[in-house]
Amino acid sequence: MNITVIGTGYVGLVSGVCYAELGNQVICVDKDPRKIAMLNAGGIPIYEPGLQELAAANREAGKLSFTGDLPSAVRQSDIIIIAVGTPPLPNGEANLAFIDQVALEIAEAMNGYKIIAVKSTVPVGTNERLAKLIRSKSDKVFDSISLPEFLREGSAIGDTLHPDRIIVGAECQRAADTMTELHKPLTEHIVVTDIRSAEMIKYASNAFLATKISFINEIANICEKVGADVTKVAEGMGYDKRIGPSFLKAGIGYGGSCFPKDTSALIQIAGHVDYEFKLLRSVVEVNQGQRFNVIRKLENIFDGKLEGKTVAVWGLAFKPNTDDVRDSPALEIIQHLVDNGVKVKAYDPIAMESFQALFGKEGVEWCHGALETARDADALCLLTEWDEFAKVDLLQLQNVLRQPILIDGRNVFNEEHLLGTDFIYYSVGRPNLN
Numbered sequence: 001m002n003i004t005v006i007g008t009g010y011v012g013l014v015s016g017v018c019y020a021e022l023g024n025q026v027i028c029v030d031k032d033p034r035k036i037a038m039l040n041a042g043g044i045p046i047y048e049p050g051l052q053e054l055a056a057a058n059r060e061a062g063k064l065s066f067t068g069d070l071p072s073a074v075r076q077s078d079i080i081i082i083a084v085g086t087p088p089l090p091n092g093e094a095n096l097a098f099i100d101q102v103a104l105e106i107a108e109a110m111n112g113y114k115i116i117a118v119k120s121t122v123p124v125g126t127n128e129r130l131a132k133l134i135r136s137k138s139d140k141v142f143d144s145i146s147l148p149e150f151l152r153e154g155s156a157i158g159d160t161l162h163p164d165r166i167i168v169g170a171e172c173q174r175a176a177d178t179m180t181e182l183h184k185p186l187t188e189h190i191v192v193t194d195i196r197s198a199e200m201i202k203y204a205s206n207a208f209l210a211t212k213i214s215f216i217n218e219i220a221n222i223c224e225k226v227g228a229d230v231t232k233v234a235e236g237m238g239y240d241k242r243i244g245p246s247f248l249k250a251g252i253g254y255g256g257s258c259f260p261k262d263t264s265a266l267i268q269i270a271g272h273v274d275y276e277f278k279l280l281r282s283v284v285e286v287n288q289g290q291r292f293n294v295i296r297k298l299e300n301i302f303d304g305k306l307e308g309k310t311v312a313v314w315g316l317a318f319k320p321n322t323d324d325v326r327d328s329p330a331l332e333i334i335q336h337l338v339d340n341g342v343k344v345k346a347y348d349p350i351a352m353e354s355f356q357a358l359f360g361k362e363g364v365e366w367c368h369g370a371l372e373t374a375r376d377a378d379a380l381c382l383l384t385e386w387d388e389f390a391k392v393d394l395l396q397l398q399n400v401l402r403q404p405i406l407i408d409g410r411n412v413f414n415e416e417h418l419l420g421t422d423f424i425y426y427s428v429g430r431p432n433l434n
């Protein structure tokens with residue numbers, strides 16, 4: 001099939017590359033000429049394991065191309081997939097300006113029947129509104145589809161090529177059949193439904209996953225007080241098939257460009273129909289508080305006197321295997337430390353530049369390796385569970401730290417690892433070791 005994907009962010013780029021990998025003819029469009037130049041030169045504007053190689057192979061095979069010319073791409077394709085960003089507005093609602101703009105450009109360029117699918121996460125009713133917008137500018141026949149995306153950063157290719165399910169929101173059989181045909185090689189679980197339900201499935205899924213995380217984080221907080229171990233509690237819960245083992249890792253809370261944005265947006269969507277989503281409000285509130293547990297633990301250790309201390313931070317990305325720092329808990333944790341007179345040394349294997357772009361370069365000593373970061377620090381906080389950190393020799397680590405204090409925000413280490421060391425060790429929802 002001939003497909004145009006508009007927007008070369010995480011979702012658009014990974015989807016485009018994977019549709020090409022499936023044997024389709026794909027054109028990826030972006031309005032940012034720097035991105036297109038980079039992609040055409042064989043580069044990739046995001047860090048995603050395996051993506052660069054897969055894009056190169058499909059370009060060489062003549063199945064994938066990149067352009068800034070939206071009208072020409074639309075004219076050459078039967079299926080148009082919109083994957084532009086829907087960043088949050090200050091009130092938490094999704095900003096649909098990019099989607100609207102793209103819809104108008106598609107309308108102007110259409111030269112025949114098209115399927116127009118929206119992969120961006122959009123509030124319920126957006127697809128219908130877009131269809132109206134396009135219809136007001138073009139008399140060409142088209143079908144509107146909601147095609148929500150469930151890939152995770154860091155494992156985006158695997159998630160796209162082996163999805164748990166594909167959701168197709170369609171009002172017309174012809175378009176539903178084409179989309180089923182397109183995705184049949186990926187999974188047998190293709191749920192075809194009405195457009196509004198498809199839009200809702202995306203928000204409900206992310207909200208549910210966020211709920212699981214906040215739930216286990218609260219259980220962890222209670223575990224700390226009653227002397228239980230949350231990793232064991234999660235393991236024990238997870239064997240129950242009705243609960244499942246995933247998304248029960250306690251830590252410093254969720255971040256990233258999806259859960260924070262989508263939970264806020266769903267609270268707004270509910271609010272617009274006079275429904276207060278109390279549970280989800282609490283999920284967000286718990287998540288916001290969870291990151292500050294790291295600070296509380298430091299204050300506890302240093303009797304409330306953080307000023308003048310040196311604190312090393314391992315990990316800036318919101319999770320490993322990505323350079324994405326949007327809504328990363330590290331942003332607020334480091335800001336709080338800096339504001340309270342703490343000298344912060346920080347390091348991330350991949351996300352240093354993106355973090356500095358958001359946080360600024362001032363006020364923090366940026367380091368180049370795990371041990372160098374820890375050198376002469378009064379305490380070390382692990383905020384992202386990169387493999388590199390798990391592999392550090394703990395005796396060496398103990399020797400470079402001024403005080404062997406480790407706050408493990410992701411439960412990377414355990415009692416066994418620490419055997420034979422003098423670490424004062426605080427983790428999440430597990431007994432402290434000291």
Ligand code: UGA
Pocket residue numbers: 121149150151152153154206209213246247248249250251252253254255256257258259262318319
């Ligand atoms: C999430 C969803 O998992 C995807 O299905 C969805 O497509 C995507 O949002 C989106 O809406 O685009 P992503 O944000 O890339 O994907 O990352 P996740 O792996 O889901 O992690 C999100 C956050 O939750 C991270 O900060 C992670 O550290 C945290 N997390 C995750 C936990 O604290 N505990 C867990 O058990 C799992």
